[in-house]
Amino acid sequence: MTHVNVRLTTRYTVVDNRLLQHRELSLTAIGLAGHIQSLPTGARVDIKSLTGRFPEGEVRIATALRELEAHGYLSRTRERLPSGRVVSRTVSYNRPPGAEEGRELTPPTSPPTAPAPRPDRAPRPDRTHPPAPAPAPRPAKPPLPEPTRSTPDPQRTATTLLSRLHHDDPRLLLPEREVRRLAPAVDAWLERGASPDAVRRTLTSCLPAEPLRHPAGLLAHRLTEYLPPPPPPAPPRPLPFQDCDGCDRPFRAAQPGRCRDCRTHRPLQRTA
Numbered sequence: 001m002t003h004v005n006v007r008l009t010t011r012y013t014v015v016d017n018r019l020l021q022h023r024e025l026s027l028t029a030i031g032l033a034g035h036i037q038s039l040p041t042g043a044r045v046d047i048k049s050l051t052g053r054f055p056e057g058e059v060r061i062a063t064a065l066r067e068l069e070a071h072g073y074l075s076r077t078r079e080r081l082p083s084g085r086v087v088s089r090t091v092s093y094n095r096p097p098g099a100e101e102g103r104e105l106t107p108p109t110s111p112p113t114a115p116a117p118r119p120d121r122a123p124r125p126d127r128t129h130p131p132a133p134a135p136a137p138r139p140a141k142p143p144l145p146e147p148t149r150s151t152p153d154p155q156r157t158a159t160t161l162l163s164r165l166h167h168d169d170p171r172l173l174l175p176e177r178e179v180r181r182l183a184p185a186v187d188a189w190l191e192r193g194a195s196p197d198a199v200r201r202t203l204t205s206c207l208p209a210e211p212l213r214h215p216a217g218l219l220a221h222r223l224t225e226y227l228p229p230p231p232p233p234a235p236p237r238p239l240p241f242q243d244c245d246g247c248d249r250p251f252r253a254a255q256p257g258r259c260r261d262c263r264t265h266r267p268l269q270r271t272a
Contacts, residue, residue: 013038016095025071028056029064033073036092045090047170062173069211072096076171076211088170144181144220145188145227158186161196165219168204171212178216185223193231202226 015034022030032054036045050061068074075091159179166173174182189199203219212218239252246262 014094018095019073022071025067026064028060029067032061032064033068033092036074036090037094045092046088047173058173059175062170063175066211066213070213072098077209142224144185144224146184147187147191149187149191157190157196158183161186161200162219165200165204168200169207171207172204172215172219174216174219182216182219182223185220189223189228192228194228 013034015037019025019033020030025033032050039045047058047061047065051058054061056064065074065076069076073093073096075093077089078086079089080086162174162179162182186199190196203222207218239254241250242253242256243249244251244259244262245256246258249259251259
């Protein structure tokens with residue numbers, strides 16, 4: 001590769017190479033970060049404005065913004081104006097807060113390995129430092145609830161509910177694969193008698209003020225931990241009324257016949 005560079009004196013933006021050569025950011029996130037750093041203060045950088053400016057859809061734009069938040073190049077907060085309207089404030093950083101000035105882009109080289117011990121001299125045990133205890137294994141996450149019915153919901157209530165959560169909070173814009181993964185858990189709630197509006201309030205109320213790095217994980221946690229109990233079984237239906245063949249009195253029985261008094265005190269007379 002050969003560079004043909006022209007010295008720029010106007011209409012240029014200084015971008016840190018650590019951003020342009022970041023090994024954990026996607027190409028969409030790097031390009032979006034450069035575009036945001038080139039905008040003047042006060043420019044609109046919400047998802048709808050960026051989607052109207054670029055050919056990428058809302059899902060890719062939202063994913064790139066979450067990447068930049070996770071690595072410290074963006075911070076988004078929600079504020080309420082005196083008029084009562086809630087707006088999002090975005091702060092762009094050309095270098096993440098707390099990043100070291102002289103940090104290299106290339107990964108650090110591994111330290112040189114110690115020379116192998118001579119075969120005629122056994123290594124002495126290290127008695128100065130006791131062996132570190134093994135880390136405790138992390139508890140396994142409980143599985144997402146699933147509905148008991150085998151046929152899917154023809155109304156697609158669960159997928160519609162999850163796809164519209166970003167109307168309550170823009171941070172809850174989920175990719176399609178997460179909607180498909182969480183839909184059976186929402187079906188389990190609906191199967192236990194919860195209304196769609198009750199499920200929506202449970203997933204969108206009392207969200208943390210800081211940026212959500214993994215909104216799908218937060219929703220999965222709430223769908224699992226706040227699962228309502230199953231409805232109680234319906235009481236058994238009473239037996240229907242029958243007319244007694246012996247005294248014509250009504251009594252409850254599964255099939256027509258004689259009441260208990262007739263069976264006890266009035267034996268059935270057989271006719272010749």
